[in-house]
Amino acid sequence: MTEERLDVEMTVNGVPRGARVPARRLLSDFLRHDLGLTGTHVGCEHGVCGCCTVLLDGEPVRSCLMFAVGAAGHAVTTVEGLAAPGGSPSPVQRAFAECHALQCGFCTPGFLCTVTALLRDRPRPTDDEVMAGISGNLCRCTGYQNIVKAVHRASELMAEAE
């Protein structure tokens, strides 16, 4: 039994990347194990926890629910690609640290990607919009209160930067 392998190429964090993988390779495993971008975490492998959320052409997706071949030719942003090119953390990353919005840090990359897209679309979100925006990501440590605070804080930081 030899499994067919396919060349899969995509732009990851602005850089063209590729690997030869089986058709069933999940995007999450492709990013983590084939490209070595282990910042994207896998918490359930059935699309509920949101730890593996990445941005596919700017939109949050569950990388554990997609095959790598399905992302071929697209642009993927992972937590490693959220910081500015010089390496300084993004407003969302800074706000999460500032507001103690993480404890173990396992769910954090998924939240950061989700919130990055949320604030791009809604730079000054209401409480309800924040709640709706993060309601697809599980966190077992923080009780979410400081995550909500961090989203608002990130919004402030982005406004200050403008």
Next chain:
Amino acid sequence: MTTKLFGEPIPRREDPRLVTGRGRFLDDLGGRALAAAFVRSPHAHARVVDIDVAGALDVEGLVAVYTWDDLGGRVGEPLPLLIPHPALTHGRTGYPLARDVVRHVGEPVAMVVATDRYLAEDAADRILVGYEPLPPVVGIEAAAAADHLVHEDVPGNAGARLVQEVPGPDGLSAPAAIERAPHRLEFRLAIERSASMPLEGRGVYARWDADDESLRVYSSTQTSTSVRMAIAAKLDLPPAKVEVIAPDVGGGFGVKIVHPWPEEILVPWAARLLGREVKWTEDRREHFTSSAHERGQVHFVRVGFDDEGRILGLDVRFLHDHGAYTPYGIIVPIITSTQLLGPYKVGAYRVEFTSLYTNTVQVTPYRGAGRPQGVFCMERTMDRVAVHLGRDRTLVRAANLIQPGDFPYDQGLTFQDGRPLIYDSGDYPELLRMVKELIGWDDFGKAQTEAAVRGRRLGLGLACYVEGTGVGPYEGGHVEVDSSGRVHVSTGLTSQGQGHQTVFAQIAAAELGVPIEDIRVTTGDTRRFRYAVGTFASRAAVLSGNAIALACRALRDKALRIAADALEADPRDLEIEDGIVRIRGNPAASIPLRTVAVLSNPLRYAFDEEAARATQFAVGGSTDQPPVAEGEQPGLEGTQYYSPVRSTFAAGAHAAIVETDPDTAEVRVLRYAVVHDCGRLINPRIVEGQIHGGVAQGIGGALYERLIYDEHGQLLNASFMDFLMPYATEIPAIETAHLETPSPLNPLGVKGAGEAGVIPVSAVIAAAIEDAEGIRIEEMPISPDDLFRLRERARRAAGESSGAEAGEARPV
């Protein structure tokens, strides 16, 4: 300035890595390792008849398949029973791979190793295991009935039975005190199973170095030192040849204190056998069916009390479901039976539990560890007494509280550490007063009535608890200042998000007088610290915090001795600030700690200019004395241990306002208030975070989370689709206030904070729903379905027609 770091809400030093994807969790390591996967039992109880691996052999990339028959020596023996207890007369543990009988769905039967995880799972799928099903035992009451047995040599399915009794002040036993009491009540209270459910599951990655005959193992564990000893023993290796490292761990909450897991033995064993790196990362379904659960208990309470609500006698019998095996002994029911008393004096007390085997996943501590059940019993009892007497619920509690002048207060019981249950300090009346104020207890009646006029049902609940934290036996701390002035702090216990790299650095900075930027903290790495117990029971700040403080104090004394020599001053006149030793009042006379570190290590050979200052022709001093003074050791470093005589007791009070939907029976938590006393706060922001997270898990356990087994022992909701952990939308903003009564037992005056948030939540929410609905709440968690059925039952009991207004349900 640095000395003020203790107690400051500084940002966490872990976060810059974790927010940029530079965390290193177990599965982020070992990219080239072989992958292990497991064949697990689909039956709750069955005899393994045969295992046919032929179908797996032509899977590309297959390296090895192992069953119990392949395990030699101690690897093939049952896993250790970690905490023996005389009352655990029938302790049983499983084998790393099932030998003859499987006793729960998910028990490992065979291990496959292949070049990647996909292929390992392909091969695992092709292994055919023949089973002869045996009758499963599911549910606590079925276990007690013992129509069938989980272990054929354990009669009545009873692993343990333990009684503790404390007579009242008049010498009466609890049953006698209850008989003589003016008022008596008797009722049943139950809590269902839940689980720690960290978002990162378990995982093990092992490298065998054949040249050095040594093993390095990474495990997502709460106790790397103990995993190391267990692996060394099982694999018959000298401990010095085994190192275990807990990398970043994605949450633990109790489940990862259990060890060695089958996988923690088998993966290193296979790595040595194959001479290859091997890794196993648990998937979510495996975590549901192959790790551990907690909480399932049924309690029968009898209480006798006077007209004021003072409890004269309390008699609690309960049944604990410990699942298929007892690797962690009977710690959970011991904690329930002792911490049940909370902040109260109850006159005479008798508690008896029976710990029962069932064909379900084993039960080991989950954050709170038996306390949520105990507090549920005590606080529901307080509410029952209040309702019976028609008195305010807080007055009944106040009538029973231990007073500030009563400390140390001996409850007369033996706690989970084998030591007497003696509370060290606290101010429980003040906690009660503060939480009443925070939630607005006295004004709530008005709000409730006004809401009722508009057809809304609001309810208020409250619960108090005491939590034994910082249990022994010990932890240690090692501190070293290197010749660049960097301070390296290490401790053996592990971290799972508690911010140890921050709080331990705060302690060290304050104790040593060095900038926090110069401090690096390492936890859970046996290469750096070998003697430790682990992270559980809200003990890290108490045990390792104090050990690190003591190590810093000893190091500071040594630094001052050396600096005094160099400065020709009296050590008593010296101080350390910002990493520089100075003569008090004479800032010109100073020497940096990095230079003290150089001088502390008399050298023959220089490796840089700084080191040259310590070489034999550079140092002055007496030629009559040895270069290393008697009683001293080279190097500016040292290790100290902190071993408490007994636990220190944190406490708190929570209150919540809930709203129940008259139609859908949904429960919404409108407000949640926490008053918490964990002694001196090292970092208030981190303590608050612990409380938030604990309350969220508590709300999950009160309203959403349960593990549902069918009569065949199949776990029906083994996924995040069906096991309902709360999202942000289910958790209210949590209002907090702190009281600080320092512990007199340890140098820092701290108490643990990790578990507090979760402990009273089911009791609080049950009380609030009861207050809103006027229906007695005796089982948790409670779903809208459950509440709807309770309403129906109350209606029928009240003799009303099914179409009657639900709002007319009677007070209890």
